[in-house]
Amino acid sequence: MTTRSRRPTIRDVAERAGVSKSLVSLALRDDAGVSDTTRARIKQAAADLGYRSNSLARALVQGRTGQVGVVVTDLTNPYHAEVALGVEDAATTAGLTTLLANGRRDPGRLAAHLHTFLELNVDGLVVVSSRVEPEVLSSVAREVPVTVVGRPESLPAGVDNVAGDDRHGARLATEHLLGAGHRRIAFATASTRPAARARRAGYAEAMRAAGLGDGTVHVVGDDARDDSIDAVLDSDATAVFANHDLLAVDLLDRAVDRGIAVPERLAVIGYDDTDLAARVRPRLSSVDQRGAALGGTALDLLRERAGGRSEDRHAVLTPVLRVRSSSA
Amino acid sequence: MTTRSRRPTIRDVAERAGVSKSLVSLALRDDAGVSDTTRARIKQAAADLGYRSNSLARALVQGRTGQVGVVVTDLTNPYHAEVALGVEDAATTAGLTTLLANGRRDPGRLAAHLHTFLELNVDGLVVVSSRVEPEVLSSVAREVPVTVVGRPESLPAGVDNVAGDDRHGARLATEHLLGAGHRRIAFATASTRPAARARRAGYAEAMRAAGLGDGTVHVVGDDARDDSIDAVLDSDATAVFANHDLLAVDLLDRAVDRGIAVPERLAVIGYDDTDLAARVRPRLSSVDQRGAALGGTALDLLRERAGGRSEDRHAVLTPVLRVRSSSA
C-alpha cells in the first residue's frame, strides 16, 4: 500500500520521453527552443510518472529558493497573525512562498529561527517583532534582505522597516474622544517601548492642542488583576485611551465588575483593532494599524532590496479609527 | 555597508585550515576519525569565516531535510494556532524544524501548500484541517508520512490521525449541566461535520442516560445576527451547550442584549476553550481539547512512521472540562 518509492527525477522523465536530461528541464519550464511536439511528449511522460521537480536541487543550482521567511514574536496575538497573512498574500501574488516561525516573545528563539531560515537559504526575511537584538538583525541582513515590521528600540543600518504611524493613530483616538466632549482623558499603557512612547506622544500632542496640558498617563501592571487598573477607574477621567486592545478589554471588564457604565460614565478606546474588539461587550472602539497592509509593504520592501536598492527605507502606514459603542 | 558577499563554503574553510574538503565535513559534524588538533583548527577556521553549512546541499545529498510541514486551515482560529505550537514544541525537542502554512479554509489552498511542502522535501506533514480531500491526502501520503489532526469526513488508508474525544467531551459538558440541576438542555451547532456530529452524539447519550430522551438540537446559521440564535433563546431551555466557543459567545451576546441573565436564567457552555472564553463576560465554561497535546501527538505519530511503522494509527485524546461563571 504505502509505496513510498523513490521519486522520479528529471532523468526518468528523459528516459521515458526518449530525450536528454536538459531538454526535459527546458521543456518543463516552458523555455523557448523546444518544439511543440517534443514538449508535449515530455510533459506527457512527466505526468505519467507523477514527476514533480525537486526544489532543493533547483535552489542549489540557482542560488535562490523563492522563499521568504516570516518570524513572528507571538502568533497567538491576532495583530501579528494578521501581518503574517498580509506577507503571505503579497508573496503568493509575487510567486514566492512563505515560511512562518513563531518566536514566543523570546529573543533567543527569534534569533534561532532567523538562523534556521538563513540555512534554508530564504531569499528574504520579515521580522514581525521589535524584540530582535540589533546585532542579530544586522548580521542577518548581511546575508539576505530583512524588513522589520514594528518599532524596535533601535534599528541597525542595512535593515528596512515598516510601521504604523502610532503618533497619528493616538491623535485620532484622542481627538475622537475630545470631539465627543471629553476633557479628562487618560492614557493607559503597560509598556514603555517605542510604539507605546509614540502613542503617548500623539496623545499628549492632541491634549495640548486642546489646551489640556499633557493629559494624564497611567502606567499599569501587565496583569489584569493589578490594582493599577483600578487606579485608572478611580481617577476622575471620563475617557481612557488604552495602548492596546487587551488592556482596553481589561479596563472594560473591571468597569463592568464595578458597575461603571461604558461609555456613559467612562468611554474606552483601544489600539490594534483585533477580533476581540468586535466581540466584547460593549464593542470596543479601536485604532486599526492595518496589519495586512503592513505585511504586504514589508514584502514589497524585500523585493525592492532584491531588485538592487541599497539605501535603507522606513515606510510608515497611516492607521484608521474604528468607532464602536465603547466610545459612542 | 551591505556586503552581501558570497557565503563561505566548506571549500573556503578547507583552504583556510589547510586540509581537504571532506575532512572539514567530517570535523564539523563531530564525526569520529579526526584528530583533536585538526578538528580544533578546522572549527577555528570555520568560525573565522563565519561559515554556516548550506542545508540545501546537505538535504540534497542526504535525501532528508529535518523539516516537517504544518498546514493549518485557519491560523486566526486560536485552537488551530495552539495545535501548531504543540507540533513546533515537539519538533524542536526532536531536533526538527517546522514550516507553517495557512490554508484559510480553502481546500485548494490547503492542497497547494501540501504540494509546496512536498517540493521542499519535508520529512513529514501535519494537516490541521478536516477540509483536505481524501485523494489529496492519500497521494501526499504516498511520498511522506502524514498525520491529520481533527475529524475529516473520511480518512484514507496510509494516513495517521489524532483527534480529541468529542463524544466524551460533549458528555462531560452535558453531565456538568445536568449536575447543576438543569433538565431542559439544548445543543446548538452551526456545523454538521464529523466533529459536530460526535459532540451531538455525546450530548444525546448523556441526555438519554438522564432519562431526558434525545434532548433538543438547534442547527443555527453561521451568522451571529441570524434569527436562529434567537430561536435558541426563545426556547424553554435553561442551559445550552454550544458546539464551539465562538457560537457560545454569540449566544452570550444575544442573551445580554435581551436582558437574559447568564447563568441564572440561561447557562452556557462552549467547546475548544479558546482565549476568548477566558475574556468574555461572563467567563465562558468550555471543553478544552488540549490542542498543544494534539499537536505533540501528531508529531510523535510522524516519527513513528519515519521509524518504520506501516499500519495506520488513530490516536484519541481525552478532553478536559473548564468550568467558569457562564455555567456556575
Added chain:
DNA sequence: CTGAAAGCGCTAACAT
C-alpha cells in the same frame, strides 16, 4: 588519520 572522486537532481552555457 587524511585526501580524491563520485554523485544527490537540477540548470545553464556551450556545442552540435
Added chain:
DNA sequence: ATGTTAGCGCTTTCAG
C-alpha cells in the same frame, strides 16, 4: 531544435 557538459555545496565511499 536538441544534446553535452560542467558545476551548485555537500556527504560518502574508497584508497592512500
